[in-house]
Each structure stands twice: as C-alpha cells, then as structure tokens.
Amino acid sequence: MSRRGRLTEAGSDARLSSPSRRHPDPAHPVPEPGPVRTCVGCRSTGPRSALLRVVLGRDATGEPVLVVDERRRMPGRGAWLHPEEHCLALAVRRRAFGRALRHAGPLDTEVVAGAVARHADDQQPQPQHDGAGDIPVPTVDRESGLEADGDPMSTQR
Template structure:
C-alpha cells in the first residue's frame, strides 16, 4: 500500500499517492502562504490534504495549516484553492 498520511482537513488517513502535500511558501504579495508541493520534494515541513475543496474548507475552519506546518500567524490558502479549482 505504501506510506499512509492523514488529511489535515477531514482527519482520515489514506495513501500518500492520493493526497496533496502542502508546504509554507510565498504568496503573490510576498506574504507566507500554503502552496501545493506538486513534486513532493520542496523543503520544509509538509501537511497532507485530500484534493477536494471540502477538505480544504474543513482545514481552514479548524485552523489546521498553521498548526500542522508549525507556523506562527495566519497563512493564505489561496494558492491551494486555485490549484484545486483548476482540477
């Protein structure tokens, strides 16, 4: 089955191959933002998310990204939302 990860949105587990890895990066205005690590090779701590808007909304509501990524302060999730909407 391979490595198993937990979605920060719905808190269910799944194989790493079906989840998106997200890391802290830089947003369009230069502020800290959650970005999708498409190649799963970016440096830094990662948080895993099902590629569904529902899980993203749950993670936002629970304020899961700053906690999972160990980042003090708010994080912009717009890059992840745009990635999911593009499909």
C-alpha cells in the same frame, strides 16, 4: 491436559481458524501498501499519491505563503490534504495549515483552493470530439502493448 494435547484434540486446523486469516473483516479493511498520510481537513488517512502536499514558502517580499508541492519534493514540513472542497473547508475552519506547518500567523489559502479546483476539473471526464460536430468520438484501446494478440503466458518467442 497439556497444551500439546489440547492442540492435537482440536486438530491441525485449530490455529488457522482465526477469522482474520480465513476471511478479511469488512469493518477493518487491509490498508494499501505504500506510504500513508493523514488529511489535515477530514483527518482520515489515505495513500500519499491521493493527497496534495502543502508547504510553507516565501513570496517575493519574504512573507510566508502556502505553496502546493506538486512533485512532493520541497524541503520543510508538509501538510497533506485530500483535493476536495469539503476537506479544504474543514482545514480552513480548523486553522489546520498553521498548526500542521507550525506557523502562528494567518495564511492565505487561495493557492490551495486553486489547486483543489484544478484537480476537480481534471477528474471530470472530458468527451473527445472529432472536430466535425458535437458528436463525441469513443476512444478504444485496440492493443494493450507489444504483441497484444499473443498469449500472455507464452514463453516462446
């Protein structure tokens, strides 16, 4: 039997019966679009926006120091790290910063630890107070933008 015959016997849906086309496999999630980087601590990948970039800079005396590149624009090799304590501990234990940045000597990680701690503090929601007492004031967005009460699909102005 020819290939064409096998395809026509199976029907037109034979090519669409692949499990990846019908239902995504939960064991293999679809990666998010955009740049992906690998954490030097836990070695898992994640979107670039979720990781801290660490570069090798120089202090006033010319000694190499680790610098957190907040804007992700500094020149040179960069090491990427999840802003979590356990990833930092793994990176320090494995001496991953020196390897990733191609530096043979010891590196002080206090600056990186401070950035990880600041990021952890920023992630914890802070209740807003009205100034009169310890009662938190709820924050509710009453409008989501211009003409929030209008029909979002309306084409008339």
